[in-house]
Amino acid sequence: MALSGSFAAFLIVCPTCFFLGIIFSLFPYDYPLLWSTAPTPPSHYDYLEAHLRFLHSSPPLIPRILHIVIAVGLLGLMMKLYKPTESNMLFDGASLVLYMCGITVYIANIVKGLRIVTEGDYGASAAADAAAAAAAAAASGESEDDVGSVQQVLGREDSMKVLAASNTILALVLIGVLVLQAGQWYADRKSQQEAELIRKKEEESAEKDRTDKDTSPKTARQSSSSAASKKKQ
Numbered sequence: 001m002a003l004s005g006s007f008a009a010f011l012i013v014c015p016t017c018f019f020l021g022i023i024f025s026l027f028p029y030d031y032p033l034l035w036s037t038a039p040t041p042p043s044h045y046d047y048l049e050a051h052l053r054f055l056h057s058s059p060p061l062i063p064r065i066l067h068i069v070i071a072v073g074l075l076g077l078m079m080k081l082y083k084p085t086e087s088n089m090l091f092d093g094a095s096l097v098l099y100m101c102g103i104t105v106y107i108a109n110i111v112k113g114l115r116i117v118t119e120g121d122y123g124a125s126a127a128a129d130a131a132a133a134a135a136a137a138a139a140s141g142e143s144e145d146d147v148g149s150v151q152q153v154l155g156r157e158d159s160m161k162v163l164a165a166s167n168t169i170l171a172l173v174l175i176g177v178l179v180l181q182a183g184q185w186y187a188d189r190k191s192q193q194e195a196e197l198i199r200k201k202e203e204e205s206a207e208k209d210r211t212d213k214d215t216s217p218k219t220a221r222q223s224s225s226s227a228a229s230k231k232k233q
Contacts (some may be wrong), residue, residue, distance in 0.1 A: 011076025016071045023171045030164035056114040091184035095177045102173040111164035122156050
């Protein structure tokens with residue numbers, strides 16, 4: 001049981017560290033967008049855009065490997081949640097929630113953002129269509145409520161900042177998974193140590209009781225023999 005739990009934890013920790021490594025490799029691109037106080041030069045957006053397009057146009061084998069690694073992490077969580085204990089429900093259940101949040105961020109923000117960067121449109125066509133619809137509505141005398149609210153469109157710089165922020169959120173989520181797994185390992189280790197200490201105390205107490213039981217008949221026999229020898233004298 002412990003061996004299977006360790007193997008399942010291995011299946012969780014390895015994909016999580018793998019994804020953190022990918023995010024760390026993107027950190028030099030994300031840092032000037034989110035964390036640097038200096039203005040981001042326009043050339044940096046060109047570098048980042050070229051890098052993201054290169055990532056998105058990678059061979060199909062690359063995203064397949066990525067999705068297989070994601071599935072391996074889910075498999076490890078399912079293995080640990082099969083016939084769960086209280087510890088599994090607490091730590092592994094929370095890890096599964098965070099893992100699914102990470103998958104949601106990946107699908108909703110990162111994949112969508114990569115497609116937008118590859119197309120290079122950044123919502124310009126949608127903004128043009130919305131503006132044309134608003135102009136047509138104004139010409140026909142319709143109100144904005146009849147046409148519908150114009151969807152806010154992010155530009156090139158804002159779209160890349162959203163991608164960088166999504167990477168940061170995903171990194172925090174994955175770190176949370178590692179913290180929960182480490183917390184479960186520590187809690188299980190402490191409980192095993194306490195159980196071992198209690199078992200040793202019980203064994204010592206039982207050994208002491210057996211020793212007392214063995215010594216009491218000997219003492220009684222010695223006292224009876226001494227009394228008999230005194231009577232003979």
